[in-house]
Amino acid sequence: MTHVLLVLPLLIPLTTAAVSLLAWRGIALQRVLAVAGAAALLCAGVALLAYVWKNGICTTQAGAWPVPFGITLVADLFSALMVVLAGVVGLAVVVFSLGSIDRGRDAFGYYPLVHSLLLGVCGAFLTGDLFNLYVWFEVMLMSSFVLLALGGERPQLHGGIKYVTLNLVSSAVFLAAVAMLYGLTGTLNMADLARKLAGIQQPALVSAVGMLFLIAFGIKAAVFPLFFWLPASYHTPPGAVSALFAGLLTKVGVYALIRVFTLIFVGEMSFTHLLILVLSGLTMVTGVLGAMAQQEFRRVLSFHIISQIGYMTMGLGLAGLAESPAMASLALAGSIFYIAHHIIVKTNLFLVSSVARRLCGTFELKQQGGLYQAYPFLAVLFLVPAMSLAGLPPLSGFFAKLSLVQAGLGAGQYAIVATALLVSLLTMFSMTKIWAEAFWKALPEPSAPEASPQRLSTKPWLTLVLPIGALATLTIAIGLGAEAVFTLAMRAAQQLIHREEYIQAVLGGPT
């Protein structure tokens, strides 16, 4: 039974993508399949999470090869939670795409690509093998390359070239790091690596390899000096695609960072995790300052992704520097909570920006306006995720930030706490900027005829608002039921901190 649950999150998107490709000309069929596949993925994710919650970490060996020779699939609470979130984002974006993706993209395999992207993302969450992680990354990247460039508009090509280049560099660094690690230990199974690295008496070399991983995953996660591809590319594809990217891609990088730096590289934490903490602070500040300088809806949001990534890695850094395991768990739980909250909120904000674009004909904030007057309901749906992003109680972002700040104070890292609080104030500022420009002020005199607001016809209206409403409801639900979500995050964090549990679940051995 556990085998099936572990494989389903991979099998469902794979089958959906393959069948959709076979039905190349049947776009209506592709749409039905895409929605059904995403819904099934979400169900499979929830079932996996429930199973792991009840029975602890579950593993399976591909092809029944004995560990550590085959590829291991592992789901602990953290990865199961991430699969659920991937399902949520996948479903919301696919439904949103029904009403917003143009015929041309529809006809050239948009839906199969979305599902192969989800396949790569879920694979990266569930694998227990470092080289396999590289392969899943490539599956995900390849789909994202095509999704980003599909349509071939000028900005898309420009953003695509930068995105492809930097991600390929990151893959090369990742591969080199994997090679060094294999040379050091002779294994690629993550649990086996964790066990064997403890016996390697070359701390400098191990730390150097750790830094290679930090660079490789740092590029994917858009951490401070390595984030340039993100604001250059995320605002170029159609709204649904950028919502999908914003929700999932960088978070796979953060997931990989957390996995590797809680399981494998835990020898020199006073160095590695301090570096991560410093980078987190810089990431937050540069991200939010970049956002304040922007005047385009999606670019503001793109820079906010960067600043939010800082919060997620902040928990990881604090966990390494904390004195007691309880404190470390609290910090990591903050990170996990933050990731869950961020994925939902960010996807939602990008979806709202896409609707605003449809209504005003542009993403430029200066030329938008009057949305509150025309669509007060939509304005509320923007306000919920926006205030959650800034961390206003009782929304989800408040509790995520609260636990991070508590952990920071507990670890005595006052500088990072001050940075985090200041940055959330600035986040608030730039969210109110969007509110004031796009929603509150009157619509400026249209300079071009196509810039005048259009009424939406009823049919796409529902597919556009339904996912936004659902995600906003989820944000409020996480905020109101924060205790339940936090318990989940806490248990996931404890599994990460007590890594023996993971190692034992994969390798077996003495209990």
Add this chain to the structure above:
Amino acid sequence: MSTLLAIVVGCLYAAGVYMMLRRSLFKLILGLVFLSHGANLLIFTVGGLTRGRPPVVPPGATGLAVPSADPLPQALILTAIVIGFAVLAFSLALFHRGYQTFGSDDPDDLKVSDQ
């Protein structure tokens, strides 16, 4: 042998980075190719070089002769080469389309999406 390969890997990385810093999309792609080949050779070298001892159990024996070559790095490299090939094919198509659209091979001329 591994010293020689280490130098080759180093040269590939250096050449790759140099090519990526040139002002040309085509050289950028060449740089990426060098980087990925460098990484492949690195896996090969770091995995340990054993000549003339294939990992095949001889007839009558119960296990591998020690030392024998490690087949895993080659499997990894094969996978990485296939992936690298696909990615390269895609990026060539993308960069070519970019060249056609912008009419320039200089990355600095592609100024539309972030001024």
